[in-house]
Amino acid sequence: MAHVACSPLRKQLILGNKSYADVTHDVADLLDQKPSALWYVGMFISVAMLALGVWATTYQLMTGIGTWGLNNTVGWAFDITNFVFWIGIGHAGTLISAILFLFKQKWRTSVNRSAEAMTIFAVICAGLFPIIHMGRPWLAFWVIPYPNLRGPLWVNFRSPLVWDMFAISTYFIISLTFWYVGLIPDLATLRDRTTSKIKKAFYSFFSLGWNGSNRTWSRYETVYMLLAGLATPLVVSVHTIVSWDFATSVIPGWHTTIFPPYFVAGAVFSGFAMVLTLMLIARKVMKLEEYITLHHIESMCKIIIATAGMVGLAYITEFFVALYSGNEFERFTFINRALGPYAWAYWTMVTCNLVVPQFFWSKKIRQNLTAVFVLVALINVGMWFERFVIIVTSLSRDYLPSSWAHYSPTCIEVATLIGSFGLFFTLFLLFVRYLPVISIGEVKGVLKYGRVATSPTETIHTPVRKEVAV
Amino acid sequence: MSARYLIGVFGDEHDLLEATREARGQGYKIVDAYTPFAVHGLDEAMGLRPSKLPWVCFGLGLAGAVAKLWYQIWTSATSWPVNVGGKPLSSVPAFVPVTFEIMVLFAGVGTVLAFFIVSRLRPRKKKPDVLYEGVTNDRFVLVLEETDAAFDVERVRAMFQQHHLIHLEERVDSIPRSLDEEVQR
Numbered sequence: 001m002a003h004v005a006c007s008p009l010r011k012q013l014i015l016g017n018k019s020y021a022d023v024t025h026d027v028a029d030l031l032d033q034k035p036s037a038l039w040y041v042g043m044f045i046s047v048a049m050l051a052l053g054v055w056a057t058t059y060q061l062m063t064g065i066g067t068w069g070l071n072n073t074v075g076w077a078f079d080i081t082n083f084v085f086w087i088g089i090g091h092a093g094t095l096i097s098a099i100l101f102l103f104k105q106k107w108r109t110s111v112n113r114s115a116e117a118m119t120i121f122a123v124i125c126a127g128l129f130p131i132i133h134m135g136r137p138w139l140a141f142w143v144i145p146y147p148n149l150r151g152p153l154w155v156n157f158r159s160p161l162v163w164d165m166f167a168i169s170t171y172f173i174i175s176l177t178f179w180y181v182g183l184i185p186d187l188a189t190l191r192d193r194t195t196s197k198i199k200k201a202f203y204s205f206f207s208l209g210w211n212g213s214n215r216t217w218s219r220y221e222t223v224y225m226l227l228a229g230l231a232t233p234l235v236v237s238v239h240t241i242v243s244w245d246f247a248t249s250v251i252p253g254w255h256t257t258i259f260p261p262y263f264v265a266g267a268v269f270s271g272f273a274m275v276l277t278l279m280l281i282a283r284k285v286m287k288l289e290e291y292i293t294l295h296h297i298e299s300m301c302k303i304i305i306a307t308a309g310m311v312g313l314a315y316i317t318e319f320f321v322a323l324y325s326g327n328e329f330e331r332f333t334f335i336n337r338a339l340g341p342y343a344w345a346y347w348t349m350v351t352c353n354l355v356v357p358q359f360f361w362s363k364k365i366r367q368n369l370t371a372v373f374v375l376v377a378l379i380n381v382g383m384w385f386e387r388f389v390i391i392v393t394s395l396s397r398d399y400l401p402s403s404w405a406h407y408s409p410t411c412i413e414v415a416t417l418i419g420s421f422g423l424f425f426t427l428f429l430l431f432v433r434y435l436p437v438i439s440i441g442e443v444k445g446v447l448k449y450g451r452v453a454t455s456p457t458e459t460i461h462t463p464v465r466k467e468v469a470v
Numbered sequence: 471m472s473a474r475y476l477i478g479v480f481g482d483e484h485d486l487l488e489a490t491r492e493a494r495g496q497g498y499k500i501v502d503a504y505t506p507f508a509v510h511g512l513d514e515a516m517g518l519r520p521s522k523l524p525w526v527c528f529g530l531g532l533a534g535a536v537a538k539l540w541y542q543i544w545t546s547a548t549s550w551p552v553n554v555g556g557k558p559l560s561s562v563p564a565f566v567p568v569t570f571e572i573m574v575l576f577a578g579v580g581t582v583l584a585f586f587i588v589s590r591l592r593p594r595k596k597k598p599d600v601l602y603e604g605v606t607n608d609r610f611v612l613v614l615e616e617t618d619a620a621f622d623v624e625r626v627r628a629m630f631q632q633h634h635l636i637h638l639e640e641r642v643d644s645i646p647r648s649l650d651e652e653v654q655r
Contacts, residue, residue: 019608020608021607145545151550152549154550156554157545157568158557160567162568163567166568170575173578174574177582178578189607192604193607205594205595208591209592209594211599211600211606212504213502213503213504214503214513215502217507217509218512218513222521223523223582226527230527233574234571237567441506445507
């Protein structure tokens with residue numbers, strides 16, 4: 001029963017005693033107003049970063065990937081690090097939209113729309129790197145098993161790289177579908193509200209004639225539940241398959257069975273750090289303090305503590321197993337990570353991913369937004385270095401000392417990474433400008449959660465009042 | 471023959487829920503309810519049967535998985551068998567990940583398309599007629615069908631008013647005729 005939600009023991013999810021119309025008004029008005037000066041500043045910086053990335057990508061495509069710092073020994077470095085980093089970022093969005101939905105965590109409603117958008121943009125950024133890495137991206141379609149005139153020559157379905165292509169494409173399509181299905185009722189709300197002709201035509205087209213019928217809502221809820229049920233194993237499979245890109249090879253430091261759970265936990269960990277970064281910016285720039293409350297931020301900080309614990313356990317386990325295994329190469333690789341030429345990267349990773357999240361145990365720090373912003377930025381740095389450490393240290397010194405080599409990135413690679421951040425933030429800023437950042441329909445559903453009726457005119461039914469009515 | 475409908479407008483999800491329960495309890499024929507968000511418990515109150523879409527999802531997922539597994543075996547072992555690292559040509563365990571992905575893809579996208587078809591959702595050029603202004607904002611509408619001559623509008627009004635009725639109107643097919651105005655006249 002919905003009445004149970006009106007308990008004084010529960011914390012209110014949405015502050016400010018809003019009515020249903022207030023919610024529509026608050027979210028829809030953001031799209032009608034001129035954006036704030038902060039938005040323009042953000043957009044300017046993002047587009048500048050994106051332009052740098054476009055320049056770097058064009059240059060390396062025209063010249064060849066010899067413009068990177070790769071050598072015969074280290075064939076994967078910056079690009080694959082970026083790829084794994086971005087895919088991991090995306091996973092928090094699916095966790096919020098699907099897994100928290102299945103666990104009936106009602107606080108997700110304020111953040112799920114933007115978190116799902118983040119997933120889609122992160123997957124776009126991730127997908128670019130393997131395509132750029134191909135060197136001849138116009139032949140990228142060769143990874144698709146289509147009937148061709150070369151035999152037909154099929155792809156090798158036993159290769160984790162092919163699995164990866166299927167996993168990432170499916171993940172992108174399902175995330176986009178999930179996001180769009182969630183948007184339909186809100187687009188209908190905007191359609192019925194806007195006075196602009198162009199906007200009305202746009203919203204009418206994409207809201208598919210939604211009229212709020214409960215027969216449709218009933219099916220919609222079923223579909224939403226099914227999609228959440230499908231997206232949950234999907235998100236686990238995606239990062240599992242990404243980790244298999246490494247784990248199925250025979251490179252020391254990669255060839256471990258711990259990789260799938262370790263990667264999935266790390267993905268959620270880094271993803272939540274990025275969700276928090278975006279939410280802190282969005283609630284400030286778009287003035288959404290009553291929707292994205294301290295309670296939301298605290299909840300996400302707690303998830304970060306939990307996943308940091310899992311990641312930490314994985315770091316310690318893989319180090320212990322390497323030392324205990326009796327395998328000379330495995331042992332060397334791990335000692336080399338901690339004490340070798342990339343020790344600075346390893347200790348950056350350990351500090352940012354194991355030490356920094358421990359600050360979130362303190363309620364004071366969780367409620368200090370500046371502190372949270374700085375700490376999650378450090379976690380983002382740490383998780384990027386985790387992938388760098390795994391990929392580069394293992395490759396640069398594996399079996400034969402004669403083939404050891406050092407890798408350092410060129411400015412082209414750094415510019416491409418900056419460009420991917422530019423793309424990500426440009427897309428996100430466009431999203432907050434043109435689509436409802438808060439799921440209007442879902443927030444209305446939890447609007448009265450935890451709210452106690454204070455005056456007789458309040459329309460909330462407390463159990464006492466219900467008895468009178470009966 | 472034209473059907474007559476009675477449309478009750480409420481301002482709160484609980485009012486709509488209670489009114490729906492009572493109307494159904496008294497044997498009125500509920501055509502549909504229109505709400506700005508999914509009101510939990512309304513399906514039971516209206517007596518809607520659970521959707522069959524989970525079966526569509528299951529069927530499509532199964533079809534996708536079977537088709538993709540067959541496709542992988544056919545391409546790897548029949549169409550052009552290539553010996554990769556001495557592994558068996560039909561190495562089913564290695565085909566599991568892609569089979570799983572395609573299962574999820576078919577089930578997910580297929581279910582959404584099936585939902586669009588059964589709910590008649592398709593891109594529109596123009597804004598469709600919404601039953602009542604505000605139904606996508608903060609109004610909750612219950613539609614009853616006036617099944618016979620014995621249908622007493624005033625009794626229904628009295629029943630709805632207990633649940634904080636905001637507005638009541640009668641429509642023949644879909645032509646609105648405000649009862650409140652009539653009463654004033």
